[in-house]
Amino acid sequence: MPLDERQARGGRRAVLCGRGRGDVMTDGRQSKEVREWLDLCLEGKACKKECPTNVDMAANKAEFMAHYFKGRLRSREAYTFGWLHRWLVLGRPLAPLANFLTHAPGFRVLAKRLAGIAPQRDIPRIARRSFRRTFRWLDDARRLWHRTLDNLSDNIDAGVPLVALEPSCDSAFRDELPSLFPDHPRAGRLSKRTYSLGEFLASENYQPPRVPSQRVIYHRHCHQAAVLSPETEIARPPPGRHDLRRLISRGAASIPVAAHERLASRQAAPRRSKR
Secondary structure, X not given: OOOOHHHOHHHHHHHHHHHHHOOOOOOHHHOHHHHHHHHOOOOOOHHHHHOOOOOOHHHHHHHHHHXXXXXXXXXXXXXXXXXXXXXXXXXXXXXXXXXHHHHOOOXXXXXXXXXXXXXXXXXXXXXXXXXXXXXXXXXHHHHHHHHHHHXXXXXXXXXXXXXXXXXXXXXXXXXXXXXXXXXXXXXXXXXXXXXXXXXXXXXXXXXXXXXXXXXXXXXXXXXXXXXXXXXXXXXXXXXXXXXXXXXXXXXXXXXXXXXXXXXXXXXXXXXXXXX
């Protein structure tokens, strides 16, 4: 249990509810205090499922931040990740040079500092073909969704299923898309025809081949816990006696969260005798 109420989901939820009633904050969507409280929010989609009052903190934070920063400069991290699709368009033709500058000694330290990336993290290398996503830029998100719906219009109308390999992309199609376009018929159809790889393989009655018994670490994404069916991903393991362990980590605070999860996992694991 966190000692600081700002670090608790219930505390942030109470601030937002108070802001909605007007009995806590007087400056509404421009409240610096609310922004400071929400800065500690990990935006885990699992909060929506685990919250007893069904408050979607990730969606509330995105909506608040969109209004708060309208006409204001955002953080370096927001421009780094919120405009990622734009940086990739610029960097893709120069991928070898961009990868060198973000990984060479000296340059990588400067690149992380300019982008607002923690020094413990590695910058992913740029591929010439890549997927893209948005980061709390709702107007840009709607424009990109319109483009996606137009590009996939024939497949949507034909009922072709969409298999998403990354949980946050999957939840974006299944949860955020219909929320942004509740009356758009293609948005609804695409949302209902989006599957995770595990769900799609299960629907096709896929039987994995037998492999030697081994230890398997399963990283459950918070978006899976909130919107998807994480149990489907592990319900059909390859035949054999496998030692399945679950590992959870989240966002900017993933280091202490993951450390907590790993500590619990290590404590639960049987000790090996020394030879």
